[in-house]
Amino acid sequence: MTVSKQTEFKPITRSFFEKEWTERFDVFYQTTIDGEKKFVKFAEYDPKDYSHLNAILDERQNEAFYIRETDLYKYYRFNILKRLLLELAQDKPPAREAFQRVYPVATRILQDHLEIPTSDEFLALLDELPLVLSESLDPENLRFYELFAITLKEDTIHAHCVNVGMYCLCLARELGMSRKDREEIFRGGLLADIGKKFIPMEVLFKKDALTEEDRQTIRRHTAFGKKKLNEQRRYSKTVLRMAGEHHENFDGTGYPLKLAGNEIDTAARICKIMDVFNALTSHRPYREVMSPLQALTLMKEKMGEQFDSKLLTAFIQYAGKS
Ligand SMILES: [Fe+2]
Incomplete structure (x- = not known):
């Protein structure tokens, strides 16, 4: 699967995977195909089985990885903000x-x-x-x-x-x-x-x-x-x-x-x-x-x-x- 619209993709660091994710998302890397820069799906993050992705990432430590902005948005909206608002309302x-x-x-x-x-x-x-x-x-x-x-x-x-x-x-x-x-x-x-x-x-x-x-x-x-x-x-x-x-x-x-x-x-x-x-x-x-x-x-x-x-x-x- 390749996608070329660069603005949709956001660079992430390794520590990004240590965030409190609760949903699956795709991880991409950037490559050049036929002289054009493309984002290619590299792996899938599954919060229930992180060890698999972890092992792959260990082998490719020097590469840059990307996720879709929509996933980054979901992370803040559903993992961080929703939890924060709930906890503040409760506590x-x-x-x-x-x-x-x-x-x-x-x-x-x-x-x-x-x-x-x-x-x-x-x-x-x-x-x-x-x-x-x-x-x-x-x-x-x-x-x-x-x-x-x-x-x-x-x-x-x-x-x-x-x-x-x-x-x-x-x-x-x-x-x-x-x-x-x-x-x-x-x-x-x-x-x-x-x-x-x-x-x-x-x-x-x-x-x-x-x-x-x-x-x-x-x-x-x-x-x-x-x-x-x-x-x-x-x-x-x-x-x-x-x-x-x-x-x-x-x-x-x-x-x-x-x-x-x-x-x-x-x-x-x-x-x-x-x-x-x-x-x-x-x-x-x-x-x-x-x-x-x-x-x-x-x-x-x-x-x-x-x-x-x-x-x-x-x-x-x-x-x-x-
Ligand atoms: Fe200012």
Whole structure:
């Protein structure tokens, strides 16, 4: 059996087979037939008889293997998400534990979406997480330092996306926003930087000083993200505006449109605060990582004009409750 449509196939590593699969799926390898690259079925994964495939894989350790995107989608939808939602509904864990369980799932889905060429529908896997978290989140039981301790501080886009989403959700709850608004702001925070998928990695993670051209390229992630999310016709205006406006500054010096004050969507103003806060408190090759207190002090004293001061003060108060 050969198939030539490359976009359907996603590369997988050996550790992929150690995931909690419950369904069968086909494993492919890539080869060239008559000068054309094709994907050929190599073996079948059977969760009841993994040893057979394991033995074959041991013999071909240096080869790259692939699965269909539909199978990868099924893995998250039926193995990971379904189980997570069921367990959360049954256990009704306190907020900190709910975050602890949801966080790695959200980062894995976003990482796969950003690192392998999954289709846009793949992002729909994240749709149910805001509902779950929004319901279980009780700020009385969740101190900011506890949430902060759960989040990864690594220099990756997927960790940044999930952290921003989490922080947005917490402040939205603290501000007394409705459940629907909290879900939207969480979703928007998760997806605000999704346009970075379309920016070359060598520019995003360049070790040398950025040129003006590099800066212009990176700035396009706001427009790309908004456009891509809009094309999916599944996201609210709030989510689209968060993607498009999270680098606008309150004083009108941001990008891409130089909007100011109330011209910037409230959710995007919150997202801007979380975006900067997470960047300052995460590892970056060009500077020391900051503690939350150091980051918030810098944001208030040196960068205050960029933010909506009422929202920044609310966030500082919330973070300071720890
Ligand atoms: Fe951004």
